């Protein structure tokens with residue numbers, strides 16, 4: 001405790017222990033049962049735990065930085081030494097320069113933030129509509145057996161076709177409007193969320209359903225209080241993948257017709273053999289996807305606080 | 318009997334087995350429970366005790382025969398049924414308080430009042446202070462008690478209990494058994510109490526049904542003419558208790574042996 005690095009200089013536990021058993025060596029933490037005093041020891045344990053958690057987090061961040069430095073460094077070095085041709089694989093310093101000019105002077109299509117906003121609007125719309133429809137239909141078909149049996153071959157067929165090609169269809173249907181791209185995102189997102197929601201409903205513990213029915217739940221309550229919470233872990237798991245797919249949909253949609261957006265920016269860079277531009281565009285997309293992933297994780301933690309936390313780096317008390 | 322609270326007449330229940338066959342869990346089972354009567358059901362494992370409760374609760378339908386509750390044929394879940402399940406059936410996404418308050422809420426009690434009732438029941442089953450915990454933060458025995466409070470809060474007229482106390486330690490178990498008897502005597506509920514434990518069955522019940530090794534049917538019915546109110550901890554020392562125990566055990570033993578032999582053969586094949 002007091003000998004450990006980073007320990008608070010003073011804690012109630014130290015005081016109590018000093019008059020209890022003075023000695024040259026720090027005392028081992030008292031075992032539960034032998035003179036266990038809840039308050040003070042708990043405080044000490046909690047402090048120690050949060051210290052361990054902090055230290056662990058620091059190590060992980062340091063390792064991440066180290067990894068990035070190694071990866072980017074070896075990339076930069078191998079292009080500098082001309083082991084590989086930077087014309088084809090780009091160069092981190094070139095990517096950074098390109099990003100910087102985009103930020104300060106704008107891109108060929110206009111300001112960078114605008115491109116990002118356009119693509120995000122498409123992706124977020126597609127994500128919301130696609131996952132909303134996926135959840136509704138997944139739960140509906142999961143609950144109504146007949147509907148599921150009738151529709152299942154059609155859904156499987158629809159899922160089997162490569163849906164990105166629908167992008168060209170949507171470009172014709174919606175022209176250059178945001179829905180041309182958002183629709184592509186919708187069809188990509190829908191199926192993933194749908195299948196998960198459906199499976200989630202099917203996997204509901206029958207015992208819980210029986211219990212709820214005995215307790216007097218009607219069909220509506222059964223759906224809102226048992227089926228949906230139970231399927232929620234499945235649905236949330238699918239949302240993690242779905243946002244990435246929504247971005248894919250938006251970017252592919254932009255290929256079939258757009259005047260702005262990160263996808264468009266990347267194609268432009270590609271057409272002018274600007275590999276660094278392609279990477280810079282990808283980098284911006286990746287950052288946006290990471291932010292979205294963080295938001296979805298936050299939502300998940302909020303909705304599923306009834307589950308033992310599965311945070312990496314669980315530290316025992 | 319016209320006024321029976323629960324009536325199973327010549328009930329057979331078959332299940333489809335995974336390999337396409339048919340398994341008969343109950344065969345030609347007939348039993349009656351009077352209003353306000355406390356019945357226990359004992360029998361070797363796999364003999365169809367849980368299936369019997371599922372039939373009474375309307376969760377399962379009989380393959381043949383009739384089931385009636387309060388004089389009405391069971392079609393869907395009858396009114397006034399409480400069911401404490403053998404396996405864990407508390408809702409993992411609800412806190413203890415919400416779990417216990419679920420029944421009243423589903424039955425139309427306003428949220429605040431339902432929670433007030435729930436608090437009372439939570440302390441009655443000895444879980445005061447754990448209202449805000451989620452089931453994963455409770456021990457198995459505590460979860461069982463949540464399940465108990467969850468059923469009892471609805472004031473059931475028919476209470477089906479499937480080994481409700483088997484996960485509890487002996488002291489808590491005795492406490493809960495006594496508490497159950499007190500609660501039951503203040504209501505007019507009929508109880509069907511499934512247990513492996515013959516002592517528990519005799520200590521609690523007015524009548525013990527003994528089922529045969531599967532397919533289950535009633536092998537014998539035993540009146541428990543011990544005086545009430547009973548103290549579960551002490552009633553075991555009465556000579557009459559021992560007599561009843563011996564009478565039932567003599568017959569139960571044979572069924573347990575049959576069941577055991579069968580399982581040994583099944584696992585040998």
Ligand SMILES: Nc1ncnc2c1ncn2[C@@H]1O[C@H](COP(=O)(O)OP(=O)(O)OP(=O)(O)O)[C@@H](O)[C@H]1O
Pocket residue numbers: 332333334340341342360361362363364365366367368369403531
């Ligand atoms: N849904 C089902 N499908 C197929 N077989 C079933 C089903 N439910 C129960 N059975 C079978 O019916 C028999 C009776 O089951 P039940 O659960 O009623 O036994 P039990 O008397 O409650 O046993 P235990 O004391 O071990 O709880 C068992 O052999 C079981 O395998």
Ligand SMILES: [Mg+2]
Pocket residue numbers: 366367368403479
């Ligand atoms: Mg059982």
